[in-house]
Amino acid sequence: MTASARDTDKAGLRASLRASRATLQASDREDQSDGLRRVVVQYLSDRYRPAGRLDSPLPTVAAYLGVDPEPATERLVGELRRLGFGVVVPVCEPAYRLSWVRWVPGVALQRSVRAPVQEPVGPRLAFDDLPDVGLILVPALGVDRTGNRIGQGGGYYDRFLADRPVDGPGAVPRLGMVYRTEVLPAGAVPSEPYDQPLGGAFTPDGLLRFGTRDRAV
Numbered sequence: 001m002t003a004s005a006r007d008t009d010k011a012g013l014r015a016s017l018r019a020s021r022a023t024l025q026a027s028d029r030e031d032q033s034d035g036l037r038r039v040v041v042q043y044l045s046d047r048y049r050p051a052g053r054l055d056s057p058l059p060t061v062a063a064y065l066g067v068d069p070e071p072a073t074e075r076l077v078g079e080l081r082r083l084g085f086g087v088v089v090p091v092c093e094p095a096y097r098l099s100w101v102r103w104v105p106g107v108a109l110q111r112s113v114r115a116p117v118q119e120p121v122g123p124r125l126a127f128d129d130l131p132d133v134g135l136i137l138v139p140a141l142g143v144d145r146t147g148n149r150i151g152q153g154g155g156y157y158d159r160f161l162a163d164r165p166v167d168g169p170g171a172v173p174r175l176g177m178v179y180r181t182e183v184l185p186a187g188a189v190p191s192e193p194y195d196q197p198l199g200g201a202f203t204p205d206g207l208l209r210f211g212t213r214d215r216a217v
């Protein structure tokens with residue numbers, strides 16, 4: 001298949017995932033967002049607060065601020081801060097690049113000039129200048145069981161993740177967050193060479209691990 005045929009496939013899949021996301025009832029989205037919050041907090045607590053290690057420093061989570069009808073993340077980021085994790089969220093920069101701003105409860109938000117998302121006001125940091133990021137939460141419209149992801153179509157996360165190792169020492173787990181109907185069969189998301197695979201994805205039912213490679217999760 002040619003690259004342009006795959007682009008058309010991707011556009012069709014993106015439209016259909018957007019349409020089905022839009023049909024989820026608000027109460028269902030809230031329930032699933034609450035499930036996602038618990039699953040992510042459990043994952044981070046298991047990893048960074050195992051019994052007997054109550055005083056180790058906690059890392060920063062590269063999160064994002066979900067906008068309806070995305071899974072809501074406001075309670076999640078609030079809970080992460082209360083637990084002592086750092087939280088940063090992305091800011092859309094020119095040329096589909098991301099910078100990162102610290103999120104704290106009550107921080108002023110403004111709408112991005114580049115995408116229909118909310119961004120905190122504050123100093124913009126390059127990812128490599130963030131100390132100790134332990135998890136990258138990746139927004140997605142859908143993921144397939146090989147770890148291919150389809151997002152909103154800007155290519156922001158593909159460019160960002162391309163600069164970072166998916167496995168080996170120093171790899172930070174990059175895990176999607178989707179509603180339970182958005183986990184698709186292997187191969188359902190058309191993949192281009194620039195598409196960056198995910199090590200797994202959170203759903204309201206738990207963390208799914210993807211791929212035969214030794215991706216960080």
Ligand SMILES: Nc1nc2c(c(=O)[nH]1)N(C=O)[C@@H](CNc1ccc(C(=O)N[C@@H](CCC(=O)O)C(=O)O)cc1)CN2
Nearest residue numbers: 064065066067090092115116117139151152154156157
């Ligand atoms: N909450 C959130 N923040 C994020 C992302 C995301 O997917 N979710 N991004 C992930 O990269 C970046 C922003 N990229 C985005 C690009 C487009 C749209 C979007 O919704 N666009 C139009 C669709 C236009 C069309 O039909 O083609 C829209 O739905 O109104 C959203 C985010 C950075 N921050």
Ligand SMILES: Nc1ncnc2c1ncn2[C@@H]1O[C@H](COP(=O)(O)OP(=O)(O)OP(=O)(O)O)[C@@H](O)[C@H]1O
Nearest residue numbers: 010150151152153154155156157158159162194195
């Ligand atoms: N590493 C890269 N370098 C240059 N262009 C890229 C790179 N990654 C992706 N792109 C471009 O970005 C465009 C959008 O990619 P894609 O459809 O995979 O976005 P997406 O993953 O759905 O979006 P997002 O990451 O913003 O949620 C593609 O047309 C591609 O040309």
